[in-house]
Amino acid sequence: MKDGHAPRRKLLIVGAALLAVLVITPFSGSYVIVLVTHALIFAILAMSLDILLGYTGLPSLGQAAYLGMGGYLTAILATRYQFGLDWTFWVVVALGMLIGAATAAFFGLFAIRATGVYFLMITLALGMCVWGLAYRWNSVTGGDNGIVLPPRPDFGIQLADDLTFFYVVFGFFLASLVMMTILVGSPFGRSLVGIRENELRMRILGYNTWLHKYIAFIIAGAFGGLAGVLWAHAHGLVSPEDVILATSVDALLMVVLGGPGTLVGGALGAGIVVALREYLSTLVPWWQYVLGGVYVLTILYLPGGLMSIPERVRRWRAQSRGAGVEKSLESASH
Amino acid sequence: MSSGIARSFSWGVVAAGLAFGAGVSRDAGAAQELRIGFLAPTTGIFAQVGKDMTNGFQLYLDEVKGDFAGAKVKFIVEDEEGKPPVGVRKVEKLIRQDKVHMFIGGLLASTGYALAPVSTRLKTVYVASIPAADDLTQRDSAKFPYLVRTGWTSSQPNHPFGEWACEQGYKRIAAIAADYAFGHEVVGGFQKAFEACGGRIIQKIWPPLGTIDFGPFLPAIKKDADAIFTLMVGPMSLQFPKQLASAGIKKPVLGGGTSYDEFVLPSMGDEVIGHVSALQYSAALETPQNAAFVKKYRGKYGKVPSYYSESNYTTAQMIHEVMKRTKGKWPGAQQFVKLLASVKLETARGPVRLDEMKNPVHNVYIRKVERKKLHGYDKDELWNSVIKTYPNVGQFWKFGKNEFLKQPVYSRDFPPCKHCE
Numbered sequence: 134m135k136d137g138h139a140p141r142r143k144l145l146i147v148g149a150a151l152l153a154v155l156v157i158t159p160f161s162g163s164y165v166i167v168l169v170t171h172a173l174i175f176a177i178l179a180m181s182l183d184i185l186l187g188y189t190g191l192p193s194l195g196q197a198a199y200l201g202m203g204g205y206l207t208a209i210l211a212t213r214y215q216f217g218l219d220w221t222f223w224v225v226v227a228l229g230m231l232i233g234a235a236t237a238a239f240f241g242l243f244a245i246r247a248t249g250v251y252f253l254m255i256t257l258a259l260g261m262c263v264w265g266l267a268y269r270w271n272s273v274t275g276g277d278n279g280i281v282l283p284p285r286p287d288f289g290i291q292l293a294d295d296l297t298f299f300y301v302v303f304g305f306f307l308a309s310l311v312m313m314t315i316l317v318g319s320p321f322g323r324s325l326v327g328i329r330e331n332e333l334r335m336r337i338l339g340y341n342t343w344l345h346k347y348i349a350f351i352i353a354g355a356f357g358g359l360a361g362v363l364w365a366h367a368h369g370l371v372s373p374e375d376v377i378l379a380t381s382v383d384a385l386l387m388v389v390l391g392g393p394g395t396l397v398g399g400a401l402g403a404g405i406v407v408a409l410r411e412y413l414s415t416l417v418p419w420w421q422y423v424l425g426g427v428y429v430l431t432i433l434y435l436p437g438g439l440m441s442i443p444e445r446v447r448r449w450r451a452q453s454r455g456a457g458v459e460k461s462l463e464s465a466s467h
Numbered sequence: 468m469s470s471g472i473a474r475s476f477s478w479g480v481v482a483a484g485l486a487f488g489a490g491v492s493r494d495a496g497a498a499q500e501l502r503i504g505f506l507a508p509t510t511g512i513f514a515q516v517g518k519d520m521t522n523g524f525q526l527y528l529d530e531v532k533g534d535f536a537g538a539k540v541k542f543i544v545e546d547e548e549g550k551p552p553v554g555v556r557k558v559e560k561l562i563r564q565d566k567v568h569m570f571i572g573g574l575l576a577s578t579g580y581a582l583a584p585v586s587t588r589l590k591t592v593y594v595a596s597i598p599a600a601d602d603l604t605q606r607d608s609a610k611f612p613y614l615v616r617t618g619w620t621s622s623q624p625n626h627p628f629g630e631w632a633c634e635q636g637y638k639r640i641a642a643i644a645a646d647y648a649f650g651h652e653v654v655g656g657f658q659k660a661f662e663a664c665g666g667r668i669i670q671k672i673w674p675p676l677g678t679i680d681f682g683p684f685l686p687a688i689k690k691d692a693d694a695i696f697t698l699m700v701g702p703m704s705l706q707f708p709k710q711l712a713s714a715g716i717k718k719p720v721l722g723g724g725t726s727y728d729e730f731v732l733p734s735m736g737d738e739v740i741g742h743v744s745a746l747q748y749s750a751a752l753e754t755p756q757n758a759a760f761v762k763k764y765r766g767k768y769g770k771v772p773s774y775y776s777e778s779n780y781t782t783a784q785m786i787h788e789v790m791k792r793t794k795g796k797w798p799g800a801q802q803f804v805k806l807l808a809s810v811k812l813e814t815a816r817g818p819v820r821l822d823e824m825k826n827p828v829h830n831v832y833i834r835k836v837e838r839k840k841l842h843g844y845d846k847d848e849l850w851n852s853v854i855k856t857y858p859n860v861g862q863f864w865k866f867g868k869n870e871f872l873k874q875p876v877y878s879r880d881f882p883p884c885k886h887c888e
Contacts, residue, residue, distance in 0.1 A: 162563065162564060163563040164559065164560055164563035164564040167559050167563065171556075268675075271878070271879055271880075276646075276647065276648075276879075277575075277577045277646070277647035277648060277676065278551075278576075278577045278580050278581075278600075278647075278648050279551060279552075279577065279580075279581065281580065281581065281584045284588070368552060368555055368556075369555070369584060369585070369588065370551065370552060370555055370581050370584075372550075372551045372552050372577070372581065374550045374551060374552045374553070375552055411556060411560070414546065415545060415557070415560055415564075418509065418510070418546070421510075
């Protein structure tokens, strides 16, 4: 049963969900606004990782590195040079993406030659290098103290207002989603999927698979840097704790939870993880078990993540209907 | 089209998920309620310390049955995990959702530096009962109008301690301390005072925060040092003296207060006997007030209170004092800060008042670890026996406020290690 309207319907539903977030959030408590903002920023990070994990088949454990680079750049420019606190905020956004991309371009030279577990380990090590820099390079990063940022930028629009900041972050999220969707739908994106499915075949077909992966890695780094710029301003603080392995793992799990290779899955995962981590943790002390349980169950029973549920339901229904038809045939023959 | 319905349904779930938590906010309660947010690490490597912090405050609340001069105290504890960014997120929750009048605590100096700007941004009182980051009440004091410190600055007890070390005839001391703001400031304070009276710090070793294997660091300690100055926190405190002893190093050991704090002292052995440290509190203080506090605390929680417990107990006591003056009414954030800064009290740690930069002036005790019977308990135990008291020590010691504030904050590189070899 081919459904020709599926893409349009999918678009419609994602649009409706995003609209719901946009409409409901302003009317909820100020803490919820902050949480949704955090979730949206992490959604950008998770989606950037999904390009690698879901589309290219590269499980990276170093995505926090780009978040850190973007965040520290923002903080250092803001505190040392008072740069990026007016309209230059947009310059910082561009610089943040650039530094994320540049870092990825550098790291990619080491990481892209490996695949599978080896890729995982190399990206982990590279991510820890950035953490080490943040923690040890006291004169620049403030070491363990991190850097406290001045109030958020004001360029006619005052980002210091949490609701305004939410709208801006939402805008960035939407733009990232659109750009990445276009990217994965493009011929370039299709060849990434090809590499994921069978790299050898792609190479034999004449594709420069290394270059494809390298470019995907850089693009993911750029969006990671963007998430970093926003994260620094959302928190008003960058700290080595933002760059630790746990952040990278969180991003990876968000993607796995939502469903790799779907983009919106990463966003969904980010929403759920942030909600559990920030909200449940204030209610019960054993919230980490809940989060762990959710991860384990997803990986065991939903390898395709939450986004694979509709597909599964459809298949299950088709199956039971098929079984029903058989049964009725059986009863008729008796 | 069942597939369509299923699809729509699942996308609906997406929408619901993203909108999760929308509209969950609690109302501000009755007028006579005093909402206090409390941040302590209740999970992770600092969980034990976090428990001491919470218990200290809770003990006082239980004593007054949660009633501060007519105001019912609503005490909300959040887990900050010993991580500054988590602390910031929890404070956002406490202020925005629970609408607390003030928040208290945080453990690490770095958490203090992260939380203070939030208090300014969200115009909410922050009582720093534990974070000892110097600049909160020194060079950056003006940036944090809503901050009051009831604890101490990292360098405060270590200024007199440096002088004390000179009096003992130590000339050359090697320092080994946890590598973060608190460690830098403790060592910095000690070094400044010690070198001002003719001593020399001959090396500084910085193991990362959370180190529990000191194997790589111990052999580096100079053999010809007269003594070792150490600053350890959390689980590091327990491991360092043990490994020092088993490495056969028998030099006199001086330490920042948290190295031998009572949160870890009962788990220690004979290896720490004779070690000397400086702090504004010792559970071994033989004042009637402290003896009563130790007995109450131990009766309830089964262990001797640490400075983490005492500091938060005293903080509760000081807040109560303010509420007595306002007859249980919340005076508004600015007025509350003013009132809290003017409190003078006899507490378990001794007399406490705050200076004009809202940091306590209190006694500093030089304490030696001894095994003895105390407070009427019939077993031999390890105690931080007070061997000398420096009364009413402020954060600037004898250096003079203006002189002191001209120098940069103590760090890894300040004061410079002129005598390092």
